[in-house]
Amino acid sequence: MTPRHRRWFAAGALILALVPGAGCVSEARRRQLRLQTTLGEDVDAREVADLLQFAWDRHVLGDSLDGGRTLREAFVLYLAVLDPERLAIDDAHRLRLLQRAGIGPAAYAGAVVEARDARASAFPSSTPDESAACELALECAFRRLDPHSGFLDREAWAETLRSITGGYSGIGIVIRHADEPLVLEVFDDGPSAGSLLPGDRILRVDGTDVSGLSSSEYLALVRGREGTSVTLTIRRAGKLTEVNLTRRQVQAKAVRSVAAGPDGDVLVLHLRAYTEGCADEVETALRRHRTPLRGIILDLRSNPGGTVDDAVAIVDLFIDRGPVILERGRERKVLEAESGGSAVAPEIPLIVAVNRFSASASELTAGALQDHGRAVIVGERTFGKGTVQEIYRMGDRGAKVTVARFYTPSGRSTQRVGVLPDVERPDAIVVRWEQESGSDEPSRFERDYDNAIPGDTQRTGFVRPRDTGALVARLRARMDSPGPPDPAADVEDDLLQAMIRSLAGEPALRPR
Structure with a gap:
């Protein structure tokens, strides 16, 4: 089976698995397709289908999400991000899948634009493999639900677990995420004590401009292996300065x-x-x-x-x-x-x-x-x-x-x-932080x-x-x-x- 066929096969299995009564494939056959189909080396179509079904079943707004339209469009985004250049609007196979999911050409066209923009932002100089493309499509889809629902990739999932337990290897500060992250608190016994102050604005991490980064992207830069060093460029009272810190294990007391x-x-x-x-x-x-x-x-x-x-x-x-x-x-x-x-x-x-x-x-x-x-x-x-x-x-x-x-x-x-x-x-x-x-x-x-x-x-x-x-x-x-x-x-x-x-x-x- 060629890579392109595997993509289509995977996409078809997902849509058939998640749209009740779609097509004429038996439930047993659908289960078999889901079990056998993988997206890349480590993304299982059944897992993705179950994840989307969980969101559909549990989201607080339920049926008021336009009959599930938001999540059905997730599948379109998933298809579009995988290989948008090859998804011609008149492709008969694709049209059958979209019709079964209840999505018309106009909705598809809008999803393709959003998916292409997301791919260009995440992969400006390369083509994502199937696993990365699937994750990116899921991020696009979950973003439509509400501000606090979201897909969690490996880094975001690990950060979620750390936020629950309070332990991580980093520099020991609390920030308000913004275009220029604002330091809200410096842990007394952490690596940043004596070097950073509440009100400092973080501009760069190891030379990387952090403006516009998501919270997970910012944390990926600041946190790291214990004992490694990190250099922050900060603005304090209108002046720029560099601060060199050594990461270590932080068990933040609440x-x-x-x-x-x-x-x-x-x-x-x-x-x-x-x-x-x-x-x-x-x-x-x-x-x-x-x-x-x-x-x-x-x-x-x-x-x-x-x-x-x-x-x-x-x-x-x-x-x-x-x-x-x-x-x-x-x-x-x-x-x-x-x-x-x-x-x-x-x-x-x-x-x-x-x-x-x-x-x-x-x-x-x-x-x-x-x-x-x-x-x-x-x-x-x-x-x-x-x-x-x-x-x-x-x-x-x-x-x-x-x-x-x-x-x-x-x-x-x-x-x-x-x-x-x-x-x-x-x-x-x-007020003083914002003024400074x-x-x-x-x-x-x-x-x-x-x-x-x-x-x-x-x-x-x-x-x-x-x-x-x-x-x-x-x-x-x-x-x-x-x-x-x-x-x-x-x-x-x-x-x-x-x-x-x-x-x-x-x-x-x-x-x-």
Whole structure:
């Protein structure tokens, strides 16, 4: 069988396998075709078919995706990227396949243009082999679903697993991905400590311009084998400089705790991301401070989210009982997660700090604690991602698919709207970063994506158990009062300093 015939055979097997009732080939024969057909050396047509079927079956919008048109067009992209020059519009075999998939000539023509552009960008001076072409086609297809669904190649899959566990070999920083990646945090014990600062803009990595790179492409440059060196060209306060770093293993702790306030009785918990086990780290930090506390600050600023289970577990540390999250998927069945009654600090005054980069699980936590009247939310309106993704494994690759919307206990969705703080304050550090970077790039929110999933609400019988009005008034008054900076916390973080001042007048309570 010639390579071209193998491509057609593979494409036909995929379409027949995924379009119910297509053609006159028996189901047994279709299974045999899928098992025997490979795309290149390591891409199995059955695996690809199962992956696309999973996305079709599980995506939260389900049948509203124009009867599956988005995923059917994925097959066209797959065909077009494999060998677009040879797919003549009047090819009888191709037309039969497209007709069985319900795709007309106009849709095909548009897909060919998109596929050719994607191929030219990914392979400007070479022709992709069958495996690479298949991956590129899958990326094009999943991109159409919503901003948070996507195909994960080997590097992206490995990065997804690392983001869950928190371990990797790299330089130990947190960035906001943009045309010029912005350093948000430098790990105290990481390779970049003393060399990079929050607010630095990364322009080049080992001489490679990083503007316009995807997050996975950027990470592929920065991360690498332990002990190897990497040179970053950065812009700091308008000046360019080079920084030489040595990569090493980084096991990023999710939580950094600081005892602030005049008597060390204000506990600040900086939560970087919702990695696996981060709720245990928060609980450990709470239990370690056995002295009475006047208040707790849970700092979720620039926290991009992570595992839903850990977000639920963190809320559980601060409320005695009641719902934490409502979740509704394609079947429209509402699932509810309740507090387990294991609160460690259910009464100590609590502030949750958020900003425009707080997303997903951060918004779940802030919204749930706000609904329960358990916390005062301070800062900026959050990013507005109110959806849940599942990951699907395909060997050493996979996909993430948006499978549900989530809602706060009162039935609010954060999707496209975010969480509105009780006390709105600009995050001066973010403002200063943007001013120093000289970038005119506006902050992007979920609502700015063309294919962002719409938000909605759920009707619930939830009744807010307590009112925070008096506490909000007290905290706001103290925030606005002048005072010396607390040396235990970042003295340049005006918002954090104001929150610490606001809690200093509260009565001290002991964690359980």
